[in-house]
Amino acid sequence: MGIIEKQPIDYTQHPRVNSDDPVPPRPRPAAPAHVIKSDEEAIAVAKRLAADFAQGAALRDREGLLPLKEIDTYSQSGLWGINVPKAYGGPGVSYKTLARVIAILAAADSSIAQITQNHLAINGHIDLDGTEEQKREFFGWVLSGLRFGNAFSELNSKTVGAFETRVVHEGDEAVVNGEKFYTTGALLSHIIPIVAVDADEKGYLVFTDRETPGLTVSNNWSSFGQRTTASGAVKIENVRVPKSRLLPVAAFDRPTIAGPVSQIIQAAIDAGIARGAIDDTIAFIKTQSRPWVDSGKETASEDPFTIAAIGDLKIRLHAAEALLDIAGEAIDAGLKNATEETINDATVKTAEAKVLTTEIAILATNKLFELAGTRSTLAKHNLDRHWRNARAHTLHDPVRWKFFHIGNFYLNGINAPRHAWS
Template identity: 90%
Template structure:
């Protein structure tokens, strides 16, 4: 199947977070990745990997250890190619299934789930905007086990859509210069798609190999949450790439699923964070929490207020997960029949899901401590990683704007904007 065998992990050799030292590229896989064959297999593989990843999640977060062996196993499992169309050798699973896969993995370790986010979104962009030759080449890379990172956002630009990274042309080559931040996945990738604009402000995805001269990747990500996503910096100094590896950023110029796909993956990560926090809260209450003195109960799990609170969390989680599934189905409709109506519907439903996944992620990770009690805050448990991850990841784009766009759609018939954050 091409899945890397599990070996004892020597964490002493792992790069640590928040370092300005450049990190060399990862070796390419020696065997092709496994190819998932069905939606059902994708779920089975995700659950198996989640069971492997969960036990080390707290240690990796506490020590700032990058999930190198885990990401190798993850990409070799075939899950990084699940939205490659069948016509190009992939399984073409539904986006409902893709969201479930990400949520399952995020419940185990949301940093690992987030590292996949840009790769899967890029798969979608290739399908939407690539030439036939590019689809065959780029999808072939993924099916062989190569990983896409990203060099999209910039730290000091006016807003998230203002790009200062520039591209010029020299014969059959493009030359790129700039600096990127929030580059989740780039450090552990084999190919880094770089967003750059030309003199006419036309945007391109420039597919540069990770070891291309002029690319420097540093792990200077210092956030208190999602600590092991390696979302640091990429410096691009006169990087030369063949023009054949340039993909125009055109998916937002017409109705496509590009925006909802990016957003549903973000929402799925938050749903997974919430589920992981609730599961840990239940386990802690059952095994380590003490009943409150006024309850008259023998165990914390018999406290009626705790029971009701867990019920409330589960209801809200299931509502968020249900909306996530509805959004995935709407995206699948938009993929098959991209019109103004179907894409607006997919965008709105995905926004609704993201509102609920954001709310339950923040609520569940906060309630964990209220219900589990003071001893749950002890450093040895590292349960605060759930809240830190939720608080950091839900900042990806402001959910307050989701309320506005959803309301404007239903009240005034105005479709939401088309961009990666909508």
């Protein structure tokens, strides 16, 4: 569980957290990544890695240590390539399985699970919008063990969907200028896809090598939650790339699974946070909590109100996980047959899952302290990381709008909008 003790840390081996200092690129893998063969293997590998990642999760969060070794192990495991289609050498696992994989890992360390989020979503965009040449090249990178980061959102733009970063076409090259924030995964990546718009306001993913001149990545993420995701800033100054590395952002111009894929990964992370918090709550109650004086019980685990509360949390968690499975199945159906109807069905069902995973993540991480008692708030346990992570991560896209779009479809027959936050 989440109990940690103070250990000496060699900070020279880790980038400084909450710093504007530029961070050098990570080494590229010396050998190709493993290729997962089936959905069952993907789940088994995720469980094995989760058991390892959980051991140091509380310490990494407390000390602000980036999961360098863990991310290398993770990407070499083959899980970063699980939604590469079979036609391009990948396993092409179902999105139901992909969501389960992310939830398993997030229960162990939600920061590690989130670092994968944009990479997996980008894999989907490559499949939807890439040319055959780009698919072979870009998926080849993934299967070799290279990691995609992200440089999408901007800190000072009017809305999350507005982009001021510009790309200018110059012959066989493109030149990009701008600044990004919330760049989860970029610092630990090998290739950073940058969202930029040209003079005609056409959007592109510009696949840029992490070591390209003019590209500066800082670990200046200062949120109280998801501390070790390194979701800081990327500065882009006259960065040049071959035009062959420009992937049009066109998946939202037609019915595709792009939006639901992005959202189901978010929902799976929240479900994992909830499960990890509930597991830690149960373990703490059994081993360290005292029974309340009025209960007349010998142990905290015999308290009838505590027992009922744990039952309530488990029911809500299982409901959220069931909706996550249903959403994954709807996405898989939309991938096979993309129509307005099937894509809206996937979007709405994924939004329903996102509502329940958000609610159980916040409830479970709050209830932990009520049920485990005052001693569970001691700094040495760092159990507050669960609440901090849930509260920060669930802000990605507000569930108040999920209720609206879901209700507007069922009541008025109006389809949910198509974008990465719906």
